[in-house]
Amino acid sequence: MAPFRMSAEQRRYFCALCAEGNITRAAEKLYLSRQGLSRSMNRLEECVGARLFHRGKRGVELTDAGAALWRHVAEEDRAWEALLAELRRREDAAPEPVRVGLLSLYVGFEEKRRLLARFSGDAGVAVEIVHGDHDDFWRAISAGELECAVTLRPPDPFDLPSLQLADDGLAVLLGRDDPLSRHESVALSDLRGRCALHASPYKEHLYGPVLRDHGIHSEAVSPDRNLLLAHIAARGRIFIVQTEFARRLANDDVRFRPLTGAPFEMGSYLVFRRDMSPQACSVARVIAESCGREEQLDALLAKLLLSAR
Numbered sequence: 691m692a693p694f695r696m697s698a699e700q701r702r703y704f705c706a707l708c709a710e711g712n713i714t715r716a717a718e719k720l721y722l723s724r725q726g727l728s729r730s731m732n733r734l735e736e737c738v739g740a741r742l743f744h745r746g747k748r749g750v751e752l753t754d755a756g757a758a759l760w761r762h763v764a765e766e767d768r769a770w771e772a773l774l775a776e777l778r779r780r781e782d783a784a785p786e787p788v789r790v791g792l793l794s795l796y797v798g799f800e801e802k803r804r805l806l807a808r809f810s811g812d813a814g815v816a817v818e819i820v821h822g823d824h825d826d827f828w829r830a831i832s833a834g835e836l837e838c839a840v841t842l843r844p845p846d847p848f849d850l851p852s853l854q855l856a857d858d859g860l861a862v863l864l865g866r867d868d869p870l871s872r873h874e875s876v877a878l879s880d881l882r883g884r885c886a887l888h889a890s891p892y893k894e895h896l897y898g899p900v901l902r903d904h905g906i907h908s909e910a911v912s913p914d915r916n917l918l919l920a921h922i923a924a925r926g927r928i929f930i931v932q933t934e935f936a937r938r939l940a941n942d943d944v945r946f947r948p949l950t951g952a953p954f955e956m957g958s959y960l961v962f963r964r965d966m967s968p969q970a971c972s973v974a975r976v977i978a979e980s981c982g983r984e985e986q987l988d989a990l991l992a993k994l995l996l997s998a999r
Contacts, residue, residue, distance in 0.1 A: 785816035791827040791839025838962035857957035861936035889913040
C-alpha cells in the first residue's frame with residue numbers, strides 16, 4: 691500500500707485552519723462551506739491516523755500531532771524556498787552563451803580552437819561557433835540570434851556596427867600547373883576568359899557583375915574547403931579572396947598569387963550587435979586583438995555607448 695501524502699487541497703485547507711484557529715474564518719478565506727472544511731479535516735485525520743485538532747466553542751487548537759504536522763509543513767515551505775534560491779543562484783552563475791559567426795570555408799580548426807581555448811577557464815562565458823554565409827550572419831545579428839561575426843562589411847540597410855579587421859589586399863587561388871601560378875602576381879586582366887568560383891550568393895551579387903565586365907565568368911560551388919580546392923586543382927578554376935584567407939587555403943596543389951588591378955576590396959570586418967553583453971564584448975575583443983585592433987574596438991564600443999544614452 692502506498693504511503694499517504696497530503697494532497698495540495700488538504701495541505702491548503704490544513705494551513706488555513708492552523709493560521710486562523712477558527713473553522714468559520716478559515717472557511718470564509720477558502721471560499722468554502724464550514725461543513726466542507728470540517729469534513730476535509732476529519733478525512734485528513736483519518737488518513738494520518740491521529741487527531742490533529744481540539745475542537746471547542748471558541749475555535750480549534752492543535753494537538754501535539756497537529757503541531758508536529760504544522761512544523762513539518764513549515765519546514766517543507768522553508769526547504770522549497772531554499773531550493774528556489776539555490777536554483778536561481780545556479781541560473782545566475784551559469785555561463786552566458788556567446789554565439790560567434792565564422793566562415794567555415796576560411797577559418798580552420800586551429801583558429802577556432804584558439805578562440806575557444808581563450809575562454810575555456812571562464813565560468814561566465816560559453817562560446818558557441820556558428821557556421822554560415824555573410825548574409826546569414828547579418829540577419830542573425832539583426833534578429834539578436836548572434837552576437838558577432840567575422841564577415842564582409844554589411845550593406846547599409848542592416849545598420850549594424852562593424853570594425854575592419856584586415857585589408858591586406860586580394861589574391862587569386864590557382865592550380866599548381868596553371869601558367870599564371872608561375873607569376874609573382876596576377877593582374878585582373880590576365881584572368882579574362884577564366885571561370886571564377888564563388889561560394890557565397892552575396893559575394894556573387896556584389897562582385898559578379900564587375901568580374902563579368904572584365905570577361906571573367908562565375909560558377910557557384912558549395913562552401914566546402916576540400917571541394918573548392920579540388921575544383922581549382924583539377925578543373926582549372928580560380929578563386930578570388932582576401933590574401934589572408936588565400937594563404938590559409940593554399941596547399942601543395944593550389945597556389946595563391948597577389949591580385950592587382952581589381953576595382954573592389956574584400957576587407958574582413960567584425961560585425962556585431964549594438965547591445966552586446968559584457969561577456970560578448972570580451973569575446974569580440976579577443977577577435978579584434980588577434981588582428982591588433984582591440985583599441986579601435988574599444989573606441990567604437992565607447993562611441994556606441996555614448997550615442998545610446
